[in-house]
Amino acid sequence: MWSGAAHVVDAMEKWPSSQEPTQTAYGLAHGTDLTFFEHLAGNETKAKHFSDSMTFMQSAPELRHDFVHEYDWSRHARGTVVDVGGSKGAIALKLAENYPNMKIIVQDRAEIITHGPRYANTNIEFQAHDLFTPQPVKGADVYFLRWILHDWPAR
Ligand SMILES: C[S@@+](CC[C@H](N)C(=O)[O-])C[C@H]1O[C@@H](n2cnc3c(N)ncnc32)[C@H](O)[C@@H]1O
Incomplete structure (x- = not known):
């Protein structure tokens, strides 16, 4: 950049x-x-x-949000959260640590998912998905978009 x-x-x-x-x-x-x-x-x-x-x-104090505590995620503790444009899953990992029964699906462009980490023994799933195409995960509790919308013009 x-x-x-x-x-x-x-x-x-x-x-x-x-x-x-x-x-x-x-x-x-x-x-x-x-x-x-x-x-x-x-x-x-x-x-x-x-x-x-x-x-x-996520490791820079000025930029790191304490998002785990800024929203009441406990109501989705056994639900499904889709992290749209979730990159390598840094956010998902934080959620998974706090909510071991939450199902978290990290979606991003194929080249990011392909080279992203695979967290063993967690409830995180990675999925290549273009956010401009119809969402394949239906009925999730939360579709989380962090630092995504600013990348695109309003149409
Ligand atoms: C500014 S980063 C934010 C990453 C993450 N949400 C976070 O908060 O750290 C924007 C993310 O959007 C992803 N992205 C860009 N275009 C996308 C698309 N068409 N479909 C899915 N993800 C996309 C990028 O690969 C990148 O991971």
């Missing part, structure tokens, strides 16, 4: 007020008109760096 920082002004001049995910400083830096996530999909190392950074953010 730092590579994009140097091109923010260029992008704003080229596409004033654009909300298009293909018109970005990151795209200029990398000479691509793909979206950020499509570009990551074509580069295993970059995809891994990005998903590692999401896990790392």
